[in-house]
Amino acid sequence: MTDQGERYDRMAEGYERWWAPVLAPSAVALLDRIEAAIAHGAGELIDIGVGTGNLTFPALRRWRDVRITGVDASREMLQAAEAIAARSPAHERDRFRGQVAYAAELPFENATFDVAMSSFVLQLVPSRAKALREIRRVLRSGGTLAYVTWLTDRTPFAPDRAFDALLAEFGFENEEGDGRSGDLPSVATAAAELRRAGFRDVVAEGAALEYAFTVESYIAFLVEFDEASTFEEMSRSERHRFLARLREDLMRLPADALAFRAPIVYASGRHSGR
Ligand SMILES: C[S@@+](CC[C@H](N)C(=O)[O-])C[C@H]1O[C@@H](n2cnc3c(N)ncnc32)[C@H](O)[C@@H]1O
Numbered sequence: 089m090t091d092q093g094e095r096y097d098r099m100a101e102g103y104e105r106w107w108a109p110v111l112a113p114s115a116v117a118l119l120d121r122i123e124a125a126i127a128h129g130a131g132e133l134i135d136i137g138v139g140t141g142n143l144t145f146p147a148l149r150r151w152r153d154v155r156i157t158g159v160d161a162s163r164e165m166l167q168a169a170e171a172i173a174a175r176s177p178a179h180e181r182d183r184f185r186g187q188v189a190y191a192a193e194l195p196f197e198n199a200t201f202d203v204a205m206s207s208f209v210l211q212l213v214p215s216r217a218k219a220l221r222e223i224r225r226v227l228r229s230g231g232t233l234a235y236v237t238w239l240t241d242r243t244p245f246a247p248d249r250a251f252d253a254l255l256a257e258f259g260f261e262n263e264e265g266d267g268r269s270g271d272l273p274s275v276a277t278a279a280a281e282l283r284r285a286g287f288r289d290v291v292a293e294g295a296a297l298e299y300a301f302t303v304e305s306y307i308a309f310l311v312e313f314d315e316a317s318t319f320e321e322m323s324r325s326e327r328h329r330f331l332a333r334l335r336e337d338l339m340r341l342p343a344d345a346l347a348f349r350a351p352i353v354y355a356s357g358r359h360s361g362r
Contacts, residue, residue, distance in 0.1 A: 101168070
């Protein structure tokens with residue numbers, strides 16, 4: 089299993105509660121880029137890195153005839169998606185199946201799917217070029233790939249800076265990182281990578297993801313998802329002192345400092361048939 093698979097295995101619950109809602113509106117907007125393919129009869133879809141189903145479940149509700157295969161490197165994330173499917177109406181859950189698999193090693197025959205979609209995953213794969221070629225392999229000729237992910241962003245987010253400063257003050261090193269080394273450097277790069285991997289009719293456009301954290305939702309996001317392992321290292325009393333100070337520091341920030349805004353890219357193309 090890759091580090092990313094293990095990382096998400098540890099945090100599936102916190103992900104579903106605190107991070108999936110941040111990504112959800114931007115993920116759902118990707119479905120508009122797939123609408124034309126569905127209107128032309130696409131029925132077999134694959135969701136690469138399905139996670140807790142930010143794309144899959146809205147797609148199953150929106151298009152009543154599609155079947156979706158959700159693959160993910162993390163078994164725990166997939167189980168979270170399957171649990172959501174189990175709570176969904178039969179006409180939705182019966183059209184979903186999940187499978188543990190890496191984006192670059194998809195256990196499917198050539199030309200199995202009409203559409204491949206992916207949200208906030210292709211920044212995590214060890215080689216995006218390899219993953220894109222593999223996705224193309226499982227698409228039928230003329231099939232569509234549409235994805236959304238992060239663009240590189242060096243704009244500091246004030247709550248992250250407050251958290252990092254406090255970690256340093258308490259003598260912790262923030263060494264884990266989030267593994268997002270593969271954020272796209274530009275919209276043009278997203279388009280060029282798709283063309284190189286054998287896609288045509290390529291469209292790539294930039295957008296912004298916005299989310300209004302509150303002090304409490306930001307703290308929960310850190311404790312239960314993004315920095316869970318750092319908090320596990322703290323003793324109970326240390327954690328108590330740390331969180332009290334963090335809350336104070338966050339409350340001192342101007343109200344709009346908790347509004348998270350980051351650049352993203354939507355990219356799509358069609359299997360060139362060659
Ligand atoms: C940020 S989450 C996005 C999940 C979902 N698509 C969404 O929009 O909420 C990234 C997901 O990609 C999965 N992942 C990471 N590396 C992967 C890989 N190489 N192949 C397949 N899935 C991967 C993780 O386990 C996680 O579920």
